[in-house]
Amino acid sequence: MTSRWGMAVPLVGVAAGLIFAVSATVSEGEDIRPAQADRSEALAELDRTVGAKQDEVGALRAEVEQIAVERGVSDRDDPVARQAGLTEVRGEGIEVRLDDSPLRGSRVPEGFGPNDLVIHQEQVQAVVNALWAGGAEGIQLMDQRIVSTSAVRCVGNTLILQGRVYSPPFVIRAVGPVEDMEAMLDGSVEVQMMREYTDLVGLGYEQTPQETVELPPYSGTILLEEAVAEKSRPGARTGSSGSDRAG
Template identity: 45%
Template sequence: MTRLRIRPVRLATLGVFALAGLIFWVSFNTAQGTNIRSDDSMLRLSDLIQERSRKNAELDASAAAVRAQVDSLAKRDSGSSAAEERKLTGLEKAAGTRKVTGEGLSVTLDDAPSDATAQVPGVPEPQANDLVIHQQDLQAVVNALWQGGAKGIKIMDQRLISTSAVRCVGNTLILQGRVYSPPYKVTAVGDQEKLRRALDASPAIQNYMQYVDAYGLGWKVDEPKAVTLPGYSGTVDLHYAQPKE
């Protein structure tokens, strides 16, 4: 009777040790003798993202070349009048598919140093999110430049159009299928004085400037004499629009 009462306890003990051994074996097999806290998988993912971004850039360039040939042939065979051609050119400029040249302004935003500390008395020490450029910061600059009468805007090397979306994941910009890291450069063609006033008047940018002063986020405004923005060459995917008469 005593043996019958003790046996289940022994079985339970053996089961616990067996389960612990299985857990250790699975952990070792997963790590394959390496540190399971390693960032190797994240590095591989980053490399994959960068490779896809480069591939997208190559496909964009190839598609743009083909589209240019098609447009050239269509224009040659269209039989349009000079007035119709001028109207078409104006629509293309408004849509952002034609390059635009003129005086302009560029804004460069950058992350603060990772070891930055508060530079203004009374300001709390920064958190990680206080030291990086966020989506709303880039959107604030773009919106202010449009408000200032910009004839065209590009971020990095890509022209913005009405369907362009500025999205950030962490401190990485994803724009029209391509990935960018800071510093971010936003360039606009337009009246420099009006563009500068629009930047200064933006409440969102005024808030950003407080972080520039407090933690050292990057902010630089240049006024080049001549700026040329490329025409948008990507695909246009409209979901909520009606043709203009």
């Protein structure tokens, strides 16, 4: 077994090192929302830096996978790796597209304000959580695969996911049982409100079943660097602000 992994192990180590470096830069580096600097430029620079690092990691992972396939030690069929989102997944699914309203000025109906015209972090999370609850085998937000530890954050009308910056429309694609996922989307209060706002103020919500959806493997680190336990107290609630699986 040692000889079969002889070439793969060093490359895995290099790939892991790059992943940890990207994670450290994003989570412990400079504030990505500086009070005085130009936020849009800061976000653009962050996006370029993380994107370049992720490209390097992706290339190394592809090289490692190729060597593993040649030596018969690939984890493509490993159920644990598949559950963790580390392998590509393909099958029937759903695509949901969220977008800001095009209405401005006098075109905005009376009683509605700017806050009602944009997609918020909670709405993106509501769709993701409903898809997980509906049995999604894998989910992709924009061009990134997400897992149970992925966190979705918004700064203004932009979305930050795993160090990358995105502008609307936000596209969410999931592989899984279509009817079950549709049922959970239909039962989500947040999703129902978005659909209503589509008619009221032109907020963008499109939900389309797909015969075939192909999702790439997750490209980030799955190691938790830190955990905090909260002492139980009356009325205390626990949970995550990330896009954790519901249920």
